[in-house]
Amino acid sequence: MIDFEEELKKFHPSLEVEDAAEAIYGQDLTDVADILIQMVEKAKEKTETEEE
Amino acid sequence: MICYNCGCRLSEQDFCTGCGADVSLYKKVIYLSNRLYNDGLDKASVRDLSGAIASLKESIKLNKNNIDARNLLGLVYFEMGEAVSALGEWVISQNLRPKKNIANDYIDMIQKNQARLDGINQTIKKYNQALAYCWQDSQDLAVIQLKKVLSNNPKYVRAHQLLALLYMNTEEWEKARRELQKCEQIDTGNTTTQRYLKEVTHMLTPEENQKGSTKKKASSDEIIRYQSGNETIIQPVNAAEKKGVSSLLNLGIGLVIGIGIACFLILPARIQKAKADINNDLRAVSEQSDAKTATIDEQEQKIKSLTDENTQLTSQLAALEGTDGALQATDGLMMAVNAYLTDPEDIETIAGYMEAMEPDENGEEEVKHSNSYETLRKQFLTLVSEKLAAYYYGLGNDSYRNGDYEAAIPNLQRAFTYDNTNADALFYLGNCYRENGDDDKAKEIYAQVMDDFPGTDRASRSETYLAEINNQN
Numbered sequence: 096m097i098d099f100e101e102e103l104k105k106f107h108p109s110l111e112v113e114d115a116a117e118a119i120y121g122q123d124l125t126d127v128a129d130i131l132i133q134m135v136e137k138a139k140e141k142t143e144t145e146e147e
Numbered sequence: 148m149i150c151y152n153c154g155c156r157l158s159e160q161d162f163c164t165g166c167g168a169d170v171s172l173y174k175k176v177i178y179l180s181n182r183l184y185n186d187g188l189d190k191a192s193v194r195d196l197s198g199a200i201a202s203l204k205e206s207i208k209l210n211k212n213n214i215d216a217r218n219l220l221g222l223v224y225f226e227m228g229e230a231v232s233a234l235g236e237w238v239i240s241q242n243l244r245p246k247k248n249i250a251n252d253y254i255d256m257i258q259k260n261q262a263r264l265d266g267i268n269q270t271i272k273k274y275n276q277a278l279a280y281c282w283q284d285s286q287d288l289a290v291i292q293l294k295k296v297l298s299n300n301p302k303y304v305r306a307h308q309l310l311a312l313l314y315m316n317t318e319e320w321e322k323a324r325r326e327l328q329k330c331e332q333i334d335t336g337n338t339t340t341q342r343y344l345k346e347v348t349h350m351l352t353p354e355e356n357q358k359g360s361t362k363k364k365a366s367s368d369e370i371i372r373y374q375s376g377n378e379t380i381i382q383p384v385n386a387a388e389k390k391g392v393s394s395l396l397n398l399g400i401g402l403v404i405g406i407g408i409a410c411f412l413i414l415p416a417r418i419q420k421a422k423a424d425i426n427n428d429l430r431a432v433s434e435q436s437d438a439k440t441a442t443i444d445e446q447e448q449k450i451k452s453l454t455d456e457n458t459q460l461t462s463q464l465a466a467l468e469g470t471d472g473a474l475q476a477t478d479g480l481m482m483a484v485n486a487y488l489t490d491p492e493d494i495e496t497i498a499g500y501m502e503a504m505e506p507d508e509n510g511e512e513e514v515k516h517s518n519s520y521e522t523l524r525k526q527f528l529t530l531v532s533e534k535l536a537a538y539y540y541g542l543g544n545d546s547y548r549n550g551d552y553e554a555a556i557p558n559l560q561r562a563f564t565y566d567n568t569n570a571d572a573l574f575y576l577g578n579c580y581r582e583n584g585d586d587d588k589a590k591e592i593y594a595q596v597m598d599d600f601p602g603t604d605r606a607s608r609s610e611t612y613l614a615e616i617n618n619q620n
Contacts, residue, residue: 097346099316103282105339106309108275110231112268119235126211128176132151135169 148177180210187216191223195336196304199223214244221253227334228303230257230267270299274306286313304334311343320350477520479504484527494538497531502561528565536566543572552579570600574609586616 110118148157151173155165163170187202200223206216221236234257237250245251257264277292293310296303307330314323324347330340483500486493516524543558559576563569577592593609593616600606 097312097315097343099312102312106278106281106305106312108278109229109271109305110235111271111275112231112234112264115231115234115238118231119238122235122239124211124239126207127209128151128173128180128211131172131176135172 148174176209180206180213180216183209184213184216184219187219187223190336191219194332194334196223196227196334197338198336212243214240214248214250217243218248218250218253221250225253226302228270228300228306231271266299270296270303273299274303274309277306277309281309281313286316289313301329302333304330304337304340307333308337308339308343311347315343315347315350318350320347323347324351476504476516480520480524480527483531484523487527487531491530494531494534498535498538498561501531501535532565536562536564536569536572539565540569540572544575547575547579550582552582555579556583567599570596570603570605573599574605577609577612581612581616586619590616 149155150157150163150165150168150170152168153163153166155163157170157174158164161171161174162168183202183206187199187206190196190202191199200220203216203220203223206213207220210216217236217240221233221240223233224230224236225233234254237253240250241248241254257267273292273296277289277296280286280289280292290310290313293306293313296306297310300306307326311323311326311330314320314326324344327340327344327347330337331344334340479500483497483504486496486500490496539558540562543555543562546552546555546558556576556579559572559579562572563576566572573592573596577589577596580586580589580592590613593613596609597606597613
């Protein structure tokens with residue numbers, strides 16, 4: 096049996112056109128590739144530090 | 148695929164041939180992103196838009212530079228009515244790759260048509276308003292608002308779902324099902340839609356579910372268990388007999404309820420309707436009757452006026468064509484004149500025509516003649532009146548001498564008419580009336596003789612006779 100109140104909570108207001116720019120700028124565009132690159136770079140730095 | 152470190156194009160090797168960086172993991176991430184894009188594309192092509200969104204989101208989470216995945220995500224959002232989310236994805240795509248990007252076309256398509264953009268924005272605002280109404284417990288207003296939203300954007304899946312949810316809340320299952328079916332046509336794999344549809348289908352086919360539950364219940368009711376010492380006795384119940392009795396009882400109750408409904412609900416309504424129909428018919432008939440009465444009155448008035456007109460015309464015709472009418476008089480005068488012109492001495496014939504012209508003695512009103520007629524008559528009388536007077540006096544005198552007073556009266560009258568100086572004619576006329584016993588007329592004539600011819604022998608004799616008559620009375 097579906098609970099109306101609970102179901103209603105799952106609906107959120109849609110973004111209006113005026114809010115689109117803000118939403119786009121506020122979006123975190125970091126992807127897994129970025130994280131991986133950071134990890135590789137950090138690992139590389141660590142290796143270099145250890146070698147020194 | 149290019150190297151994240153130096154930007155060189157990567158080969159099949161796990162390292163960059165330009166800078167020597169290890170790209171094995173990076174390649175795996177990019178491959179996974181592409182695989183998810185392919186998955187999203189497959190799902191979108193079979194209208195599993197929700198599934199496509201999930202795959203494409205994962206794809207761009209792995210590789211934000213997967214432009215195709217981002218553009219497709221925008222397209223899927225747009226198809227589901229989420230225009231702003233779609234725009235967002237396309238704008239990011241445009242920023243990541245400003246040239247040779249189909250997102251530019253999509254953005255241009257929307258931005259160039261300002262009316263469409265305004266329409267999209269209004270639709271979103273209305274949807275948000277409807278959602279606010281739901282939270283405020285104004286579900287009726289929310290339904291109205293959502294209907295407006297869907298008339299503007301029929302592919303807005305979330306609006307369809309919310310409307311279906313509202314219908315489900317008010318137990319309008321059929322309407323809810325229709326909305327959910329529309330959702331399903333747009334997005335086949337939406338789990339929310341599937342969940343709601345399952346609920347609605349369940350509610351719309353309660354018999355089977357209830358049958359199952361009642362059967363179970365019946366099977367549990369068919370046996371009676373009770374404890375006797377340490378033993379549990381299970382006593383079967385004669386279900387068939389009970390079923391028959393209950394069926395009859397239900398049938399009876401149904402009949403009673405049916406008759407009750409017919410008597411208290413249907414019958415009064417029918418009677419009311421019949422009365423209303425009769426009243427309407429009566430009103431219509433009354434109106435027709437009034438209209439006909441008015442027509443009859445009008446026709447009667449017309450008949451009356453036509454009858455009057457007819458009478459008037461008849462009298463006019465009679466005046467024109469009657470025995471004493473002007474036509475006859477004119478004809479008589481013409482005949483008399485013709486007779487005179489033929490033979491001026493034939494007074495008898497002329498007199499005959501002139502007699503025909505005389506007005507009737509019955510007291511009918513005298514016919515008016517034209518001026519030309521009167522002029523001709525006067526001129527003709529100047530020619531013949533003397534001869535006519537002599538002719539009639541001769542006839543009247545002869546009759547008088549012979550004692551035929553009845554015949555003498557009209558001739559003497561005519562003689563005096565044509566010659567009013569003939570005292571003898573008037574005196575003898577008085578004598579004729581006296582001899583005939585018409586004393587009143589005789590007195591009148593004698594009085595006229597005394598007035599018109601005073602001092603004459605006829606006047607003195609008239610006075611004597613008048614005195615005699617008066618003494619006799």
